[in-house]
Amino acid sequence: MKYVDEFRDPAAVRALAEELRQATTRPWRIMEVCGGQTHAFVRFGIDRLLPDGVELIHGPGCPVCVTSVEVIDRALALAARPDVVFCTFGDMLRVPGSTTDLLQVKAAGGDVRTVYSPLDAVKLAQQLPDKQVVFFAVGFETTAPGAAMAVHHAAQAGIDNFSVLVAHVLVPPALEAIAGAEDTAVNGFLAAGHVCTVMGTEAYRPLAEHYSMPIVVTGFEPTDLLRGLLACVRQLEEGRAEVENAYERAVRDEGNPAARTMVERVFEPVEQQWRGIGALPASGLGLREAYHRFDAARRFDLPPGEGREDPECRAGEVLRGVCKPEDCAAFGNRCTPDHPLGAPMVSSEGACAAYYRYRRTA
Secondary structure (H helix, E strand, C coil): CHHHHHCCCHHHHHHHHHHHHHHCCCCEEEEEEEHHHHHHHHHCCHHHHCCCCEEEEEEEECHHHHECHHHHHHHHHHHCCCCEEEEECHHHCCCCCCCCCHHHHHHCCCEEEECCCHHHHHHHHHHCCCCEEEEEEEECCCCHHHHHHHHHHHHHHCCCCEEEEEEEECHHHHHHHHHHCCCCCCCEEEEEHHHHHHHCCHHHHHHHHHHCCCEEEECCCHHHHHHHHHHHHHHHHHCCCCEEECCCCCCCCCCCHHHHHHHHHHEEEEEEEECCCEEEEEEEEEECHHHHHHEHHHHCCCCCCCCCCCCCCCHHHHHCCCCCHHHCCCECCCECCCCCCCHHHHCCCCHHHHHHHHCCCC
16 A cells, blocks of 8 residues: 555645646647546546646547447357357456347356456366357457467467457557547647556657657556656647656566567457547457467358447547547436446446546436
8 A cells, every 4th residue: 555655645646736737838638548547537536636728638548448349249249159158358248239248148148258367268268178268359458468378378289169359459550540630639648558568668659750749658646647747748848749758667668578579479460440430550450370260250250240339329439539428418327337328438447437437426
């Protein structure tokens, strides 16, 4: 607790907020990329300490939220098969597809299991040789090394009844799409520290330079976030656009070389569909040819999903930073964590879930 309290100290938070206020002379709109950062801003009320000139825009940095409905539909089709044991992280269970979700498929008899690591699914495949075990590989660069290790281990051990439905996405292409949009209102980014522990910071440098937008890597505690905002605002006020690491206790410029090597061995960049953003080139990961036999989409010859979203849901606009959760007419009434219309309400990192939990007044 002493370690955590160091980064939540009220006096330090107030002092940083005052520094930010003094540093701000013009309006700036800064996007925090990660949903974990969004939750921290709202949970601790940090956004309410900011000067009037600094506006937060909530970004698409929730891997559950940006997983497309088409991919969710594929997962649902696999999970309903009697010959499949479908393994997933728990935060995917309630994410709605076109017609249902994984929890309802499980209730109807599908063998859907929550795991804490991709290697848990590999062990299940060894224990259940008469079943096809599929792991739903979802996440940013943070979780990709685990999925890569699982596939590599299955290949080394000759485990033929294991496969992965890959939905990994990469952060830099999404930032490029947002920064390069004609109607973008973003002046700078707070990059997610946990992603950068794996990928490092180098991939952001061309983006900062090309779009003249500062990108500051930060953590998730109150003082982390305020230091990141302060660094970003100071760059903007001084006319600079650099990649700055404000989370040095966890992030190195080179990231985690061993994890990056494992990901590059198993995966390669592919076009990926993002909920709310659309198809982005080289923004996802697909299995390299040497590992194609572990690709569940190929193994089961899966057709594209329907991809039909609820017409009331404004999740796509929330993910692009076009609107706040409370701007959606369905928020808090027709859309709740128990009955979500879209992924940002059900995900533990979704902006809608954060506003519902910490800001809802009725």
